[in-house]
Amino acid sequence: MNEFSYAGEVTKRPKESPTLRELTSYVYFRENIAGVQREWWYHRFGCEVWFQAERDTRTNDVLLTEIAAPTARAGTAGPQEAAIPDTPTV
């Protein structure tokens, strides 16, 4: 249990009707930067707000945190994968 939960790199959700290649790259591929990376974080046991952070993956230093400005539609930075349950959920 951690107060803050990490939800991966900030990715760019494609604009409408991506090719299979674009879709696959958006859904499955990550930059995995050794350096400063922009990430999603959630203050799970706290104010329950989603925010973005810039973190150096080599040193684990967090350089910046901010609440992302929302954007109206697709083609924006979007959440990616949620944990999919592997045990019965009902």
Add this chain to the structure above:
Amino acid sequence: MRLPPQPDERIDRTQEVVFTFREKPVRAFRGDTFGSALFADGQRVFSRSFKYHRPRGLLCCSGSCPNCMMTIDGTPNVRVCAEPVREGAHVTPQNVLGSLEHDLLAVTDKIGGPFTPVGFYYRTMIRPRRAWPLYEKFLRNVAGLGRIDPHAERSDRYDTEHRHAEVLVIGASEAGVARATELAEQGRHVVLVDENGSAPEIPGVEVIAPGRALGIWEGGLVPVDAGNVLYRYRVEQIVVAAGAIEQPLVFPGNDLVGVMLPEAVRRLVDDWAIRPGQRAVVVTVDENGREAAARLKRIGVEIGGVYDLRRERIREIVGRGRKGVLRSVELDGRRIDCDLLVMSGGRQPAYSLLAQAGARVEYVPESGAFLPTEIPEGIEAVGSVAGEGLSAAIPAATYNGASGKGKCFVCVCEDVTDKDLKRAIAEGFDSLELAKRYTTVTMGPCQGRLCHVPSIRVFARENETDPGTIGTTTARPPWGPVTLGVLAGRPHEPAQRSSIHHRHKELGGRMMWTGTWRRPHSYGDVEAEVQAVHGAVGLIDVSTLGKLLVIGPDAAEFLERLYPNRFGDMKAGRIRYAVLNTDAGRIMDDGTIARLSEDAYYVTTTSTGAGAVVEWFEWWNAVWGMDVQIADITGALAAVNVAGPRARELMSRLTDLDVSNEALSYLDARQGKIAGVPSLVLRIGFVGELGYELHFPSPYGEFVWDTILERGEDLGIRPFGLEPQRILRLEKMHILVGQDTDSESNVIEANMPWIVKFDKDDFVGKWALEHVQARGPREQLVGFEMEDGRVPPEGGQVVIKERRPVGRITSARWSPELRKVIGMAWVPPELARDGAEFFVTIDGGFDKAHVRLTPFFDPQGERLRS
């Protein structure tokens, strides 16, 4: 057999402790370990080695090496040299066929040598393939350590505990104790752990001994193995005072019984007042060996010679023995009789924990040791682990490449010799990391404590370079062996209970875990509970469902973007089934969505999914910024489901709402009072009968539950649990997310294409589902019924004629209503037609099954809608 009282001895000669060894009583004193008592009793051979079954005796006497591992009271692999004696304990040797002195399996040492080089089983036992099970059985019998009795009763309880402290000091060495004292005096909350259980009391410091720090993780997390409990420490500052470990010399016969490290001599003499031998020879590269010689002399052991390799040049050391017990040592051909050979190959700082925490490890030629540098913030190293007080050593002399006069062990845990390492190098495993994996050197119970440095030295010599160039292998947790019990200890998991929980217990409910919830499996009679729902009326607590309110001008559009179906065109007071997907098109959760008014929706989720769904909603809205509020009211509301042909009659007794089929039809939602309690009534059915789901403030849980049971008594009402519900939903082929679906499943292949509205602009998962639609299904979720009555295992295989596995079973139950075994399975598309045949594996046999695409029970849904 004991020496006269020694100045600092640990034993209390007035208190006798008796235990049995091989069924014979052994007398010990309080303060003894099992190992010291057995040694004092005359025992010299303590174990048989892993692979060659060579006799092994006390070597390190400080809990590092595997030589003294025995089984105590059924617990295998206990290092008896470090385990304090207990009255009445039963100690038995392990990995032995016969006795320690005459182990029949020792034949592997005699004939096995040339035939059993490292990795031999990768090469020699591969053909014929079907014979592998035989080989494997043989190998498992002759190799290995202690055995676990699979029929043993559980004797211990293990726990996990989360703790916090300001400072954790690891190691009660002189430096560790000093630093702990200093920090405690500064008013810090200090905890000191030591793996050998010999820590002194320090005012203001909490001492855990024995307690082994298993590793250092990010954020100051240090798990400490304290026997029956694993403490997960979170600390601000870590002080590593793990000390330095004496290293053996590598020469033929270095594993004979009677070859010891200086620390073993010190403990035997000083702590337990035992004479380690009659005539001793010392070969050393540092002061430790000389100190041991002085100590032995003081108690009257005859000294056959002290050879300090810093001053004397000795090319060849060979230990000679009979039946594995040291008789003499040959130094450059000169033979000296002795029954004790003290070897000292220098001390190596126990840097492993520091390296795990991120420190770099550097070779210091002057001391022939590896030292930690660049120690990360929040961690400090004190004492000999940081290199303090290491005497200068001559590492070159610790291994002369001399072999051929007997086995020359680098690793006593895994029986790896210098020859094995040379062979690995010759075969191309020229990096130590690779050779480690191939030969298993450093991978045994000592975790490299006694073999890591020797293996580097052999490697350096064979590659004609220095240890600094060879470098160390990656340090990984755990730092020392851990019992499985400690790792599997009970964690402190929160249990969630519904507000009706105590009624379930009073009614005889057998409680089970579903995620973090406690729910009744059944109330004792699964079949009767199923029959009550089909024949009269049943009542189930569904308070565990996730319950969210989504309110705001954008609520409809928000849900339409998240789910594949439509919600904007729903009238207030209507309900739709909804499946939540990820952008990869995978099923994440399911539930129902009721429109309460123009801009308010009531969303239910699976029992364990509520938290994840709320986070998911909030996440997307952090991007979209829509005008919508999401409230998780799961805990605020209780919910029950009243289901069965007589449910309407019962409802009419509970409420003033018009519950006729015309006024409250299938998939209608109404707000009104149930038993006087303001409620939301949803006419939905997870089970296949007329049903009403009632959601109301949870403080009324027991009251509403009691009232419903009371008013329904003459209708034949029965509470039903989760298991009957699973049978009932299976009869309707209603899926259980996470049971019938997994992380690969999508709604199209899960047979719910009707739920996806591709004409919507966009929704999460749309593109991936479009792709699935275009490529066509690769597998499909179908129902099946068995030809005869055996229930296949969930997760079992779907097999076709040629006995080729093509799919898997996700659910299977005996349905008392249908009088047959039904289930659901993922099958290839060509099998997804009504009546298609396949086989399922049950107990190694094959039973025939037939595919069904429509619900087994009430396929037209007439009862649901009645």
